[in-house]
Amino acid sequence: MVRSILALSSFLLLVSSDPTVYLREDFADGEAWSSRWVQSEHEGKTFGKFGLSAGEFFHDEAKDTGLKTMENARFYGISTPLTTPVESTEGKTLVVQFSVKHEQKIDCGGGYLKLFPSSLDPKDLHGDAPYNIMFGPDICGPSARRVHVIFNYRGQNLLLKKEIRCKDDELTHLYTLIVRSDNTYEVRIDNKKEQSGKLEEDWDFLEPKEIPDPDAEQPETWDDNPFLDDPEDKKPEDWEQPETIPDPDAKRPEDWDDDMDGEWEPPVIDNPDFKGEWRPKQIDNPNYQGEWEPPMIANPKYFEDDKLYLQKDIKFVGIDIWQVKAGTIFDNILITDDEDFARNVAKETFEESAKGEKEKKEAKDEIERKKREEERKAREAEEAANEADVSIVKLFLNIKILLNIVKFT
DSSP, X not given: OHHHHHHHHHHHHHHHTSOOEEEEEOOTTGGGGGGTOEEOOOTTOOBOOEEEEOOSSOSXXXXXXXXXXXXXXXXXXXXEEEEEEEEEOTTSOEEEEEEEEETTOOSEEEOOEEEEOTTOOGGGOOTTSOOSEEEEEEEETTTEEEEEEEEEETTEEEEOSSOOBOOOSSSEEEEEEEEOTTSEEEEEETTEEEEEEEHXXXXXXXXXXXXXXXXXXXXXXXXXXXXXXXXXXXXXXXXXXXXXXXXXXXXXXXXXXXXXHOSOOOOEEEOTTOOOSOOOOEEEOTTOOOSOOOOEEEOTTOOOOSOTTOOEEEEEEEEEEXXXXXXXXXXXXXEESOHHHHHHHHIIIIIHHHHHHHHHHHHHHHHHHHHHHHHXXXXXXXXXXXXXXXXXXXXXXXXXXXXXXXHHO
């Protein structure tokens, strides 16, 4: 009997520890993806089309095929419902993980995902549609290459205050966001930790506990001048000098006529002895009290929230981006409550494919390098041949000239 109870307890523990997978999308079933994902038809925007592709280089084409942006200079808006909607993450971890491949050498465009509530109309998805979380890489020019982690909290979109630089090469990279129930977070790239910390410290979720008293006024007797005039400093007797003086080197022109030209006056020049307005030297103010600051008071808008991590009502995941140059491939989208499970999925998918993909990319680059080298050599050989032909022609002309000279002499 006891053995049966223990066996049952172990079974229940095993069952309770199984991860909840809200969504796992690897686009492995071919064109069936289009029955799950809904293209936005938001009025006033021309959305780019998506297609399936593993790109030009890959480890396993079937496993590495993902959703690819296909048209340049387009907005992209597409979403799919979670297999299991998130009703509440209370007491749980939330993990958002997916891979991005910017094979097109992207210079301006997003590569992030958004998690949306049940209020989203998938056919009306657009940039201002409210979302719960936005996470992933965003590139705009050589300097703005960051990983966004944005939480919607009480109607406000809050940006991460730390900087996380995203990958900007042509290979596949895996992005993972972990939000834990102890109000901490972690961002991983390629299954390695890039950033972590406390939600309260790295986002402006809460108002400050104290604020400067808005009604406080600086006392009239407060001395905030760090320096004062030296009372013992006296202006030198020879200080006062005119700013300009007649040019002592100027001479009256010989043809100057007082009756015609008026009385001659020399031009003025800057006075080298002019010292400007005299000011007494400054000394430290013995009564200096420093810069006045109002006293701090309790912030009436402050409230405590020990569940900053908590997410409720997540029903859709979507791609809502702009790209100048298309070609980004999204794949292996995973939303779960188990970070160990997410790491194992990363090992089984990304880490297995990344090595083979890199080898294929390096082989492709080597072929292109050799091709460029052969083209360079052929071009140099052609230029050398052309130069040789020119030299022969010049030599022939010089010989002809010499023969003509000999003939006439």
